[in-house]
Amino acid sequence: MKPKVAIFDFASCEGCELQIVNLEEAIIDVAKLVDIVEFREAMKESSDDYDIAIVEGSIARPIDEERLKKIRAKAKILIALGACAHLGGVQRLGNRFSPDENKKEVYHMARPEDISDGNPYFKEPRHRALDEVVKVDYTIPGCPINRVEFAKVLVALLTGKKPPIPDYPVCVECKKKENTCLYTVGGVCMGPVARGGCDAICPTYGGECEACRGYVSHPHEKAQMDVLAKYGLTAEEIMNRKTMFTSRYTEKKGGE
Amino acid sequence: MKIIKREDFKAFVNALIKDSGLDVEGVKAKGEKFAFGPLESADDLRLDYDVTLLPPKKYFLPQYEQLLKFDLSHPFSVDRPEYPRRKVVIGVHPYDIAAIRQMDSYFLDTDISANYLRRRKNTLIIGCDVMKVQEKAFFGSMGTGVMHSGYDLYLTDLGDRVAMEIGTEAGSDLLRYAKNIREASPVEVQKVKAMREAMAQKASRGLIVKPTGWHDLLEKNYESEVWKKQSDKCLGCGTCTLVCPTCFCYDIQDDLNLDLKTGERLRTWDGCLLRKFTEIGSGEVFRDDILDRYRHRFHRKGRYLPDRLGFVACVGCGRCASQCVPDIADPVNLINMLFEASPHLVQDSLSDPHTVRTDLQVIQTGDDAKMLHMPQAATIKRVEKLSAKETMFEITLDSGKTLGHTPGQFVEVSIMGMGEAPISVSSAPNGKSFEIVVRKVGDVTSKIHTMKAGDKVGIRGPFGRGFNVEGLKGRNILFIGGGIGIIPMRSFINYVLDHRKEYGEVTILYGCKEPCEMLFSKEVASWSKRDDIQHKRTVDKCPDGECWDGDLGVITTLIPKVKFDPKTTVAVVVGPPIMYKFVNRELLKLGVPEENIVVSLERRMKCGVGKCGHCQINGVYVCKEGPVFNYRDLKNLPEAFK
Numbered sequence: 001m002k003p004k005v006a007i008f009d010f011a012s013c014e015g016c017e018l019q020i021v022n023l024e025e026a027i028i029d030v031a032k033l034v035d036i037v038e039f040r041e042a043m044k045e046s047s048d049d050y051d052i053a054i055v056e057g058s059i060a061r062p063i064d065e066e067r068l069k070k071i072r073a074k075a076k077i078l079i080a081l082g083a084c085a086h087l088g089g090v091q092r093l094g095n096r097f098s099p100d101e102n103k104k105e106v107y108h109m110a111r112p113e114d115i116s117d118g119n120p121y122f123k124e125p126r127h128r129a130l131d132e133v134v135k136v137d138y139t140i141p142g143c144p145i146n147r148v149e150f151a152k153v154l155v156a157l158l159t160g161k162k163p164p165i166p167d168y169p170v171c172v173e174c175k176k177k178e179n180t181c182l183y184t185v186g187g188v189c190m191g192p193v194a195r196g197g198c199d200a201i202c203p204t205y206g207g208e209c210e211a212c213r214g215y216v217s218h219p220h221e222k223a224q225m226d227v228l229a230k231y232g233l234t235a236e237e238i239m240n241r242k243t244m245f246t247s248r249y250t251e252k253k254g255g256e
Numbered sequence: 257m258k259i260i261k262r263e264d265f266k267a268f269v270n271a272l273i274k275d276s277g278l279d280v281e282g283v284k285a286k287g288e289k290f291a292f293g294p295l296e297s298a299d300d301l302r303l304d305y306d307v308t309l310l311p312p313k314k315y316f317l318p319q320y321e322q323l324l325k326f327d328l329s330h331p332f333s334v335d336r337p338e339y340p341r342r343k344v345v346i347g348v349h350p351y352d353i354a355a356i357r358q359m360d361s362y363f364l365d366t367d368i369s370a371n372y373l374r375r376r377k378n379t380l381i382i383g384c385d386v387m388k389v390q391e392k393a394f395f396g397s398m399g400t401g402v403m404h405s406g407y408d409l410y411l412t413d414l415g416d417r418v419a420m421e422i423g424t425e426a427g428s429d430l431l432r433y434a435k436n437i438r439e440a441s442p443v444e445v446q447k448v449k450a451m452r453e454a455m456a457q458k459a460s461r462g463l464i465v466k467p468t469g470w471h472d473l474l475e476k477n478y479e480s481e482v483w484k485k486q487s488d489k490c491l492g493c494g495t496c497t498l499v500c501p502t503c504f505c506y507d508i509q510d511d512l513n514l515d516l517k518t519g520e521r522l523r524t525w526d527g528c529l530l531r532k533f534t535e536i537g538s539g540e541v542f543r544d545d546i547l548d549r550y551r552h553r554f555h556r557k558g559r560y561l562p563d564r565l566g567f568v569a570c571v572g573c574g575r576c577a578s579q580c581v582p583d584i585a586d587p588v589n590l591i592n593m594l595f596e597a598s599p600h601l602v603q604d605s606l607s608d609p610h611t612v613r614t615d616l617q618v619i620q621t622g623d624d625a626k627m628l629h630m631p632q633a634a635t636i637k638r639v640e641k642l643s644a645k646e647t648m649f650e651i652t653l654d655s656g657k658t659l660g661h662t663p664g665q666f667v668e669v670s671i672m673g674m675g676e677a678p679i680s681v682s683s684a685p686n687g688k689s690f691e692i693v694v695r696k697v698g699d700v701t702s703k704i705h706t707m708k709a710g711d712k713v714g715i716r717g718p719f720g721r722g723f724n725v726e727g728l729k730g731r732n733i734l735f736i737g738g739g740i741g742i743i744p745m746r747s748f749i750n751y752v753l754d755h756r757k758e759y760g761e762v763t764i765l766y767g768c769k770e771p772c773e774m775l776f777s778k779e780v781a782s783w784s785k786r787d788d789i790q791h792k793r794t795v796d797k798c799p800d801g802e803c804w805d806g807d808l809g810v811i812t813t814l815i816p817k818v819k820f821d822p823k824t825t826v827a828v829v830v831g832p833p834i835m836y837k838f839v840n841r842e843l844l845k846l847g848v849p850e851e852n853i854v855v856s857l858e859r860r861m862k863c864g865v866g867k868c869g870h871c872q873i874n875g876v877y878v879c880k881e882g883p884v885f886n887y888r889d890l891k892n893l894p895e896a897f898k
């Protein structure tokens with residue numbers, strides 16, 4: 001029997017789900033391997049009966065936490081999909097400010113009673129990665145995820161192999177693609193500490209890597225920060241590079 | 257030497273592109289830099305380049321290369337990759353030609369790699385002089401600014417004309433596509449010669465110690481504080497190895513398609529600066545400290561490869577120097593810093609930094625080389641669970657041949673779609689089949705645990721150097737096995753027991769953490785019953801509820817409990833890394849001579865044939881020179897028992 005897969009989303013842009021929909025021909029092969037039962041993005045039916053839960057988005061509110069715990073209890077395997085689920089996403093930057101400050105900043109047009117803690121949709125929006133709330137079996141990193149990698153993880157899962165998420169820096173794939181290193185043409189880049197597997201897509205198109213896939217397991221962070229300073233970045237600019245996607249590593253509370 | 261006008265040269269390149277049937281690759285602009293790539297028109301060819309981002313090694317050892325394809329819908333279906341297409345690469349600088357010749361020595365020396373051979377044979381090289389020197393290049397200091405062979409054709413840009421030197425018949429044959437070629441005049445020959453001589457002097461960046469002295473300098477400064485100072489700045493990004501024309505290490509991975517049936521085994525560039533490079537299943541990383549990884553690269557280039565193959569594995573292209581972001585990868589700086597930190601008389605321990613095997617021209621003929629990574633089909637005959645984590649498999653080769661191993665050797669066990677794992681042969685060489693015992697730790701080892709009699713696996717090997725079973729005949733032998741170290745040791749123990757009369761006194765000590773981890777319990781029990789051997793076994797602890805009839809305590813506690821003559825006994829020690837430290841110390845204390853201690857070591861392994869670079873302990877390849885070693889040969893290797 002084909003395993004049943006359900007896809008859920010929390011606080012996210014749903015860009016990662018879109019990547020799955022965009023698998024195009026390959027989605028047909030995927031459909032041969034698994035039954036997709038809950039997938040708002042691609043189809044309407046929903047089901048409460050599944051083996052594998054693929055979860056996108058960060059966990060912000062108590063009601064999210066509750067829902068995630070329910071999903072975890074049902075799923076045999078839980079996969080975190082994308083940077084929001086893996087790291088807390090860009091939105092995690094908001095954790096640097098108090099919930100009230102954030103509300104003022106974002107919803108300054110709203111009536112205070114609508115966004116007060118009494119409204120469960122606005123209670124305690126502290127963004128966390130899935131594995132800070134429940135046990136996560138596999139993680140597919142990236143913002144958005146790499147479709148090819150998604151397919152590979154699925155294959156690994158179905159054949160009992162460890163998912164092929166690399167633990168080397170983005171520079172490795174960048175070099176193999178024979179890109180011009182941004183540092184040699186006046187730019188900066190987080191590639192040396194960021195986890196590879198995206199085929200260095202950003203530097204390939206001339207953009208700096210912001211480590212959306214998180215860090216490698218043993219990043220040479222100090223050397224990286226020294227390099228950024230050497231290349232003329234101010235302390236604030238360095239801090240921005242350091243926290244765009246990876247504030248979970250530096251956050252005082254709840255970080256790794 | 258031939259001369260061709262510039263327009264005619266362009267027409268020649270265009271004719272190659274259009275009519276030769278070869279894939280034509282050449283140097284093109286890539287943003288502000290240069291790179292080799294497919295040429296669509298002679299107009300794109302940039303012979304005025306300084307250096308390419310990646311070296312032409314990518315044509316012989318591609319970034320990603322199929323080693324084999326498989327199809328899981330058949331019991332064992334493994335195929336060679338397609339034959340690579342014929343190519344011509346235009347614009348290879350002399351230092352890169354020197355690097356390709358080093359690659360030849362590496363891949364075509366012993367254990368010729370057919371994958372490499374096929375590409376090398378099918379690729380013509382058109383070299384060219386360096387017209388513009390990249391600021392970090394130092395090929396002048398390395399003696400690789402001018403090459404007199406190693407190319408099929410060689411070009412020198414003379415402005416309105418191009419001089420062409422013919423290197424091989426195949427190169428001369430290419431000139432069929434050129435029009436209006438004439439012999440060079442003596443003046444032109446002279447001019448080219450003068451240009452070359454000038455070039456050989458350029459690109460020298462004040463290297464204090466000549467390449468012939470690197471070996472001595474590195475050896476004497478293994479513990480220099482320079483390593484720490486520099487490696488503190490290292491990002492561990494791998495760039496310096498990936499962009500280097502003389503770094504050849506690789507990784508191997510299986511890739512299964514979405515149909516869950518077809519797939520391929522891929523080889524891809526790896527590098528010793530990356531942390532994962534030496535990690536093994538248990539999580540141990542043999543060069544975990546960045547200092548060790550940073551130092552290893554320079555030592556491999558300046559000491560280990562020169563010891564093995566005679567050349568310094570650096571041609572002075574300057575790629576690492578210009579692409580390392582913190583700027584610590586530059587060999588010129590490093591060598592100068594080492595020297596300045598402790599100036600002393602450096603000996604020229606190498607006579608010539610560029611000795612390469614010139615007899616390797618054989619590559620122009622024949623394809624008799626082995627596909628080093630191609631496993632043969634084998635069938636599991638019997639499965640026996642030995643403990644919670646270990647299972648024994650009896651295997652026969654489908655060819656009907658015997659494996660032909662020596663005790664202590666290993667095989668690479670292949671499960672298509674999962675990968676390969678080096679596994680010791682655990683049986684003595686007798687009979688058609690052989691036995692392996694596999695501990696479940698990761699992908700391959702877990703998969704094989706689901707297999708049953710009749711299932712197929714792939715086997716490569718036997719590999720490595722085993723125990724000297726012949727040479728040790730007549731000697732007294734003390735076996736000391738810890739944990740799964742007993743698996744490889746058993747092949748030797750059983751051989752000795754099968755030929756008991758040919759050996760002197762035999763003692764077997766065996767220790768595990770707990771009774772439930774004891775392997776081969778029937779055989780072990782039978783050792784106690786024999787009166788022609790001494791045997792003791794121990795466990796670190798015996799949890800409540802388990803029964804145990806042996807000693808308690810770590811394995812070293814058994815040593816004083818048996819009688820043996822330290823002067824004449826050969827100790828065979830196999831166990832986890834930590835065990836060697838204590839057992840060897842104990843044995844040496846008792847007066848066992850160093851050369852009478854034999855060990856078998858585990859390291860990360862991929863290829864098993866001395867090519868992928870993973871298993872190195874300093875300059876020693878465990879897969880070839882080991883896994884069985886004499887302690888005397890290892891004790892001076894700082895990385896051996898770290």
Ligand SMILES: Cc1cc2nc3c(=O)[nH]c(=O)nc-3n(C[C@H](O)[C@H](O)[C@H](O)COP(=O)(O)OP(=O)(O)OC[C@H]3O[C@@H](n4cnc5c(N)ncnc54)[C@H](O)[C@@H]3O)c2cc1C
Binds near residue numbers: 162679698699858
């Ligand atoms: C000479 C030698 C003999 C060995 N003999 C035995 C034996 O008889 N029985 C046994 O159970 N195990 C043995 N091992 C260890 C065994 O090779 C590893 O446990 C196995 O490679 C793990 O592979 P995996 O795919 O299951 O694990 P994974 O963790 O999924 O492997 C990941 C990758 O790491 C590599 N790797 C992991 N561990 C090792 C390792 N220890 N050595 C080399 N590469 C490694 C593998 O090549 C693999 O590609 C031996 C190792 C060596 C070097």
Ligand code: SF4
Binds near residue numbers: 015084085143144145
């Ligand atoms: S990981 Fe990125 S792309 Fe995916 S949902 Fe989150 S923000 Fe969107």
Ligand code: SF4
Binds near residue numbers: 175189209
């Ligand atoms: S551009 Fe970025 S990822 Fe690429 S090599 Fe340079 S630092 Fe590494």
Ligand code: SF4
Binds near residue numbers: 191200201203212213
């Ligand atoms: S290059 Fe960096 S930012 Fe871009 S996808 Fe890869 S990890 Fe993310």
Ligand code: SF4
Binds near residue numbers: 491492580581
């Ligand atoms: S020496 Fe430089 S290029 Fe090499 S790994 Fe370290 S930082 Fe990267």
Ligand code: SF4
Binds near residue numbers: 502576587
């Ligand atoms: S070590 Fe550096 S300079 Fe030497 S060949 Fe390699 S990349 Fe070129």
Ligand code: FES
Binds near residue numbers: 868869
């Ligand atoms: S060199 Fe590849 S395993 Fe030894």
